[in-house]
Amino acid sequence: MKTICLYFQIHQPFRLKRYRFFDIGSDHYYYDDFNNEAIISRIAERSYIPAIQAIHEMIEQSGQKFKVAFSISGTALEQMEIYAPEVIENLRTLVKTGCVEFLAETYAHSLSSLYDEDEFKRQVVMHSQKISSLFGQMPVVFRNTELIYSDEIGQKVAEMGFKGIIVEGAKHILGWKSPNYVYSCVAAPKLKMLMRNFRFSDDISFRFSNRNWDNYPLTADKYIDWIAKTPESEPLVNLFMNFDTFGEMHTQESGIFEFLKALPGCADRRGITFKTPSEVVSSLDAVDSIYVTYPISWADEERDTSAWLGNRLQKDAVSKLYSVGERVRLSRDRRLMQDWIYLQSSDHFYYMSTKHSSDGAVHSHFSPYDSPFDAFTNYMNVLGDFIDRVKAQYPDSIDNEELNALLQTINNQDNKINELEKELRKLKTPKKKVAKEG
């Protein structure tokens, strides 16, 4: 019996406003509220809300057999809370069906897994807490930013107690192996890997409304037929995609929602079931382990990290950002901590990509900037101001260790004072009693 595992990604960054260098030091608000609101409202209306409602219907009509998983970044959740709370409401209702699972990820959809281990762990915990407070669920399967994965990351994730991880079924990693099995991480054999089947996933997310595609139009019947025709021994097909595939990438008029709604019925007729990632992890055994020495992702044809770290500009911006990580985490300033999270979203670096600058394809499509240079300049100006604020809190002349020790001392002193005060109170009270008695 075959199983389809569906997972959708929702992410929105806090896009930065136009921030000129002469704003450095005088303006500490970095975000383009107008644009952020416009984008999330548009996508919520055109994609998230109708798609969630469609899924809700599907679950009910299939008698709880249809199941999906979501991975929603913390920044997207925050934006929804501010600008589109109805999406959160709809998701909450959806959760009550019991057929929905939430995955863990980094709060900011960040690249911290590649640069800053402490930050990575902190953000994953932060995100899990956010999910549990909103939806009452503690994630057990992990999904890294844009499916960035390497053995090292797998190990870290396993150490944090996750049972499974979502990984791109990249050809250069799998070789002759099929993505339609469960594998395990070579560095942490207990961590199960779910490999994205990029062919079937991209059929929906990229090719669905492409009229030049020889399989256009794609019907649910035909699609499920393809899945049913995969070798019988292969138990699993992982379909992972962006949630805005429905309604935004492919408009409602393309018939994408009808396609989605027809999937459970077609699958049922062929005896194909649906499972959430955690169900897959607990029901299927790993057939082999996979080595991934260099980080992979689901982006572009190369399936590597070059979309975010492909040129000097990107590398410089990222390393400059994480150079202050340790120091920021010592801070207790809430606004500083919030900016620290927002500035980490991988999108900021994606906009700086020069990979396709000659043919101006995918990257520029999503970018609010005219050019990668514009994106870099704007980000660096903001980062310049942010770093100045970090330095203003703790002077540059003290190194991190010393600072840590000092903070520790202050902290200890606080504790000590509290203790002593308590003792003082204790000592004072009986005295009074004695006085009274006397």
Added chain:
Amino acid sequence: MFGWEFPPHILGGLGTASYGLTRGMTQCGDMEITFVIPKPWGDEDRSFLRIIGANCTPIAWREHDYDYVKQRVGHCMDPQEYYDLRNHIYADFNYMHTNELGCMEFSGRYPDNLLEEINNYSIVAGVIARTYPFDVIHSHDWLTYPAGIHAKQVTGKPLVIHVHATDFDRSRGNVNPQVFAIEKDGMDKADHIITVSDLTRRTVIEKYHISPDKVTTVHNAVEPISSEIEGIEPKRNTKDKVVTFLGRITMQKGPEYFVEAAHLVLKRTKNVRFVMAGSGDKMNEMIRLASARGIADRFHFTGFLKGKQVYEMLKSSDVYIMPSVSEPFGISPLEAMQVGVPSIISLQSGCAEILSNVIKIDYWDIEAMADAIYSIVTYPAMYEHLKIEGKNEVDQIVWEKAGKKVIDIYKKVLGWN
């Protein structure tokens, strides 16, 4: 081909482009080019084309022996050619002002009596067109359109005109009606029009009302830099970063936006110096503006630079900026990129259409301009990226490709394919 300038004696970008294009075309093979200029000096590179001087072409019959002719014109043409040309005088031009050889004098520059010189040039064109066999007439810029039209009338051969600039670019809209008339006449009578950018192409279509299917863009390219220039050691005796504007200081080049952007940058950082290299009718105004903004101590004027000085200036710069209000193509950012200088150009320049490793801004957006300057001088990654990738990119822009496109246009007007 009719041109007005040819290296090494050039006054603007026209000569450089003429040289590059003809060289690129001969590299494609099977080309024979006769290039007419008003006044050759004799030291032009003739290895790949024939150069005819309009001032060496007789329009009135004079008897002279071979030695005398050789003494007079030998430095720039074979005396035999003088006799060949003399055999093709088609009318009695004795009423014109000629010298003892029967030739007219040309300045080869842009004198006050330019219109008269243009007219004389087209008289000479009639003689040359009758003398040499050719298939296509190619006229560079409005100065030579009348000559091209004349040659077309004489021989019936197709005329291609090459628009390196229009009067709309030079005047910010205040067009000289005489110049406009000459340009319009040339475009109407041409069989095909080549423009140096899509920007210029739009001007030709919209302002001169030319049918779009008659106008094709062939972007300019740039000659690889010579080893002599490569070897120039830049003088960097200052710890400051240098931002350079290089070109004629005229309304068209937008110098005032550069001064204003400099003012913004200097409000925040002190380790930057700004250089305005070149001369022009706006220079004094710019000097006044810089001192009015209180940045004269950081803003320098060099006056006109030539030859090697240009590259010395470029090589000691950290940023090159061209904030042109309207630039048909603009070759100078490409030259800056060749020597590894990050460039900022206005979106209103033709070269912005083909360059991607530069920063592009609207000429009027001084905040964006200041931000771009600040970014390059402050963030080493930005500087490095533009320096390296910019050079890689510009090294791919060669005249041979442009020459190929021009040859394809010839074939089209000749009906050869």
